[in-house]
Amino acid sequence: MGTILLCALTLALAVFALTRKRLLWGVIGVGVHSLALAGVYLFLAAPDVALTEAAIGFGLVTFVYLLALRRGGRLVVAATAAYPLLYPDGEKIAGLEWEILSRFGRSLHRDVEILWVPRAEIPRLLSSAEADLAAGGFLPRDGERALLSSPLVPTRLVIVRTGEGPLGAVKGDRGESHLPPNGRTYEDHEALVRALARGELGGAVVDLLRARQWLLDGRLRDAEMTPLEDVAFRFAVAPAQGETHAALEEFLRDLSSTGELGRLVEEHLR
Amino acid sequence: MAACALAIALVGLGFWTLIRRRNVIWKLLGLNVAAGGAILFLVAIAHRPGAHPAIVGLGPGPTADPLPHALVLTAIVIHFATLALSLVYVIVLTERRHSQDVHKLEEDR
Amino acid sequence: MKWAAPMAVLGIVVLVAVGTWSLFPRPEVPPWEEATAVWGAENAVAAIVLGARLWDTLFEILVYAMAMVGVRLVLRPLWRTGSVPPLAETPLLRRAADVLLGPIVVFSVYLAASGHLGPGGGFPAGALLGSGLLLLALAKGADRLGGELHEPALERGEYGAIALLLAVGGGVLFFGWKGGSLCVGLNFLIAVEVAIGAWVVLHQFTRTRGEV
Numbered sequence: 001m002g003t004i005l006l007c008a009l010t011l012a013l014a015v016f017a018l019t020r021k022r023l024l025w026g027v028i029g030v031g032v033h034s035l036a037l038a039g040v041y042l043f044l045a046a047p048d049v050a051l052t053e054a055a056i057g058f059g060l061v062t063f064v065y066l067l068a069l070r071r072g073g074r075l076v077v078a079a080t081a082a083y084p085l086l087y088p089d090g091e092k093i094a095g096l097e098w099e100i101l102s103r104f105g106r107s108l109h110r111d112v113e114i115l116w117v118p119r120a121e122i123p124r125l126l127s128s129a130e131a132d133l134a135a136g137g138f139l140p141r142d143g144e145r146a147l148l149s150s151p152l153v154p155t156r157l158v159i160v161r162t163g164e165g166p167l168g169a170v171k172g173d174r175g176e177s178h179l180p181p182n183g184r185t186y187e188d189h190e191a192l193v194r195a196l197a198r199g200e201l202g203g204a205v206v207d208l209l210r211a212r213q214w215l216l217d218g219r220l221r222d223a224e225m226t227p228l229e230d231v232a233f234r235f236a237v238a239p240a241q242g243e244t245h246a247a248l249e250e251f252l253r254d255l256s257s258t259g260e261l262g263r264l265v266e267e268h269l270r
Numbered sequence: 271m272a273a274c275a276l277a278i279a280l281v282g283l284g285f286w287t288l289i290r291r292r293n294v295i296w297k298l299l300g301l302n303v304a305a306g307g308a309i310l311f312l313v314a315i316a317h318r319p320g321a322h323p324a325i326v327g328l329g330p331g332p333t334a335d336p337l338p339h340a341l342v343l344t345a346i347v348i349h350f351a352t353l354a355l356s357l358v359y360v361i362v363l364t365e366r367r368h369s370q371d372v373h374k375l376e377e378d379r
Numbered sequence: 380m381k382w383a384a385p386m387a388v389l390g391i392v393v394l395v396a397v398g399t400w401s402l403f404p405r406p407e408v409p410p411w412e413e414a415t416a417v418w419g420a421e422n423a424v425a426a427i428v429l430g431a432r433l434w435d436t437l438f439e440i441l442v443y444a445m446a447m448v449g450v451r452l453v454l455r456p457l458w459r460t461g462s463v464p465p466l467a468e469t470p471l472l473r474r475a476a477d478v479l480l481g482p483i484v485v486f487s488v489y490l491a492a493s494g495h496l497g498p499g500g501g502f503p504a505g506a507l508l509g510s511g512l513l514l515l516a517l518a519k520g521a522d523r524l525g526g527e528l529h530e531p532a533l534e535r536g537e538y539g540a541i542a543l544l545l546a547v548g549g550g551v552l553f554f555g556w557k558g559g560s561l562c563v564g565l566n567f568l569i570a571v572e573v574a575i576g577a578w579v580v581l582h583q584f585t586r587t588r589g590e591v
Contacts, residue, residue: 003273004272007272007275011279011280011283014283014303015283017303018284023293023295023296027295027299030303033303033306037310044273044317045317045323045324045334046334046339046342048323048343052347053309053346056347056349057306061302061350061353064353064354065295065298065357068295068357068358073364073367074365
């Protein structure tokens, strides 16, 4: 009699587990079903089998499924640190672009992973598909082969003059294309601003956001700024990832139409 | 007997899930249940009416046949190892193709 | 084509059901007391698994180890850069690990040691130990535990256990070893092998995620 009841329970659990919509419930249901199955083995005079089935079917198999339940894989973003758009904050990452990227990742069911690289590396990483997206105060250069998203935050390219001397820019950045022949390039914005502060340079071609940040932080004294051109920060998508680009465009459209994008820009950039 | 009927039902249920679900992990779960059904079948065959486990000193009376138990023990452990390896391939597939849906995976890129 | 799936499943079920029918009447249970007396184990299943069909068990362990090697190999390029943050340090998880880890280890040693005298044996003991290790990893953080459990030593332990198992199997085959202590030794080696293999799989899986 007990056998029949336990068999009915096991069957009910199996039916329940395999007809769930969410995968998580299915995995847990199959785990509990294994436990009931181990009970049936006990009734069938097979204690060794029951022990083994309980330990492996209920313990290890459920664990292994739970650890393998990933969502859609990774979304690898090659980025340069750019306060307040995308920057590491202790153990975590923060910024306007990080908010947008993590929401985008959640909508695609993918984990976002950031690779911090110098600006000059980004085109190579995108075309070799080692990275899916580029971010971090990204200003596209003319002739860049990536798929660009719609503009996120409008800004402009300025020349910051602190004195006499050559101009500098970050290698690979849009500012580099505006440098005169005697201009110098640096690996990242940190090196650039340090050279400016030391007086090695007379100025830099950089975007307004960073220039303002340098002034606010007090890293430059009396600099004068002349605007060069109006640009906008965007995301760049690897050329092979057309689907991701379409999904990103749709996501940004939804974000701006509900006003959420404006709210996030307010929150992070004011 | 009830256990045999349950085993047959589990095999049917497991294969149904294996065929009809689109997500790769659901298919693996169906295979898991079907394997459980097959193992239950073997253990149910080994059982005799009113039997006790085949251990010396557990008293007189009919005993369950110990040979299928031994075969099944190995089968359970190997099933776990195979499951771990196939989940590894599911993980790699998810990383490369960003989808666990079989229809999407079968499209030509 | 729409009916293909139900027809296939029906076909399989009918096949299995017809197979069942052919089993009745049931044959007699073969005399297993002699086997237990010969191999020095009181549990008939242990006498078969560790005695009469020892080489089946050894090759099964080899297959298990091969699967673990495959898991390690295939997942190596997918490790995440940077460390894996531990699961939220809930007091419940730590308390559960504190309370449960002792009984788990003791019970698994008991299962392995008394596998030839009663139900149990190397396989459930190893699986239980592996689950216990995972519980510890959940409570402590997979990275910390992975760092503390020196990985090359674990690998050496795993392959050493397999080598010892094969050596003992050879002894049984060529020199006719048998007895209760042989069963205990085999059970312990099997438990070590299964536990380390399970831990390797779980650890590799956690290394490819952003969190545990």
